[in-house]
Amino acid sequence: MATKQKRFILPEDEIPKYWYNIQADMVNKPMPLLNPKTKQPLTAEDLFPIFSKEASRQELNMTDAWIEIPEEVRELYKYYRSTPLVRAYGLEKALGTPAHIYFKNESVSPIGSHKINSALPQVYYCKQEGVTNVTTETGAGQWGAALSYAAKVFGIEAAVYQVKVSYEQKPYRKSIMQTFGAQVTPSPSMSTRAGKDIITRDPNNQGSLGTAISEAVELALTTPNCKYTLGSVLSHVSLHQTVIGLEAEKQMDMQESIQILLLAVSEVDQTLVV
Numbered sequence: 001m002a003t004k005q006k007r008f009i010l011p012e013d014e015i016p017k018y019w020y021n022i023q024a025d026m027v028n029k030p031m032p033l034l035n036p037k038t039k040q041p042l043t044a045e046d047l048f049p050i051f052s053k054e055a056s057r058q059e060l061n062m063t064d065a066w067i068e069i070p071e072e073v074r075e076l077y078k079y080y081r082s083t084p085l086v087r088a089y090g091l092e093k094a095l096g097t098p099a100h101i102y103f104k105n106e107s108v109s110p111i112g113s114h115k116i117n118s119a120l121p122q123v124y125y126c127k128q129e130g131v132t133n134v135t136t137e138t139g140a141g142q143w144g145a146a147l148s149y150a151a152k153v154f155g156i157e158a159a160v161y162q163v164k165v166s167y168e169q170k171p172y173r174k175s176i177m178q179t180f181g182a183q184v185t186p187s188p189s190m191s192t193r194a195g196k197d198i199i200t201r202d203p204n205n206q207g208s209l210g211t212a213i214s215e216a217v218e219l220a221l222t223t224p225n226c227k228y229t230l231g232s233v234l235s236h237v238s239l240h241q242t243v244i245g246l247e248a249e250k251q252m253d254m255q256e257s258i259q260i261l262l263l264a265v266s267e268v269d270q271t272l273v274v
């Protein structure tokens with residue numbers, strides 16, 4: 001009797017070698033970002049003081065549809081990729097739907113979320129450029145944990161500003177970051193001008209993601225050999241996350257082939273019963 005396969009996992013050599021840059025294929029390109037000082041279209045060079053040079057180039061790349069994943073990053077991906085494509089039989093049953101429902105389980109990474117897919121290349125590029133310190137903000141702590149892990153892997157110091165209310169409510173997430181060697185600071189803090197100004201106005205301020213970003217960016221701009229990293233929103237972050245969809249495409253092809261095989265086996269079983 002044919003059995004139901006629940007998980008589909010690609011072999012290591014099938015892990016994507018390129019990220020997909022959708023901006024290159026867009027007929028109507030996004031409006032250019034403007035430099036807040038000059039009001040002119042932003043250039044990669046404008047971003048160099050904050051981000052790594054390669055991340056800055058990727059952020060504004062509108063021409064290259066495929067961007068190679070560095071081999072060292074791809075080797076690190078292999079510790080947890082490919083992530084499983086899972087058939088949600090239970091959800092299908094609960095909904096009473098004939099549709100087949102699948103999901104990618106990104107929780108199997110070392111830090112439990114998809115955030116690591118971008119943390120690794122961002123820190124890798126910093127390391128390649130001779131950067132010794134990286135900084136970022138985090139809300140719930142998943143991006144902070146991912147960056148802390150990546151910094152540990154590449155031997156770079158990490159400083160994370162965690163929204164104060166989250167810092168107080170999620171001590172275990174803070175502990176994960178500290179275990180990987182990161183310096184974790186509740187934001188707003190007295191370590192930056194932005195933080196001091198907020199605390200002076202409101203001593204009981206519980207923080208926000210915007211505040212934590214301001215502190216992290218300030219630290220990057222005022223600390224020698226330090227770069228800022230970001231876990232969402234920006235184009236180069238979305239670029240790195242395309243590894244999920246690219247794997248899923250291959251895995252859907254894989255499950256289709258298996259379903260055809262199972263159907264053939266089922267038909268043979270029925271023939272034998274008759």
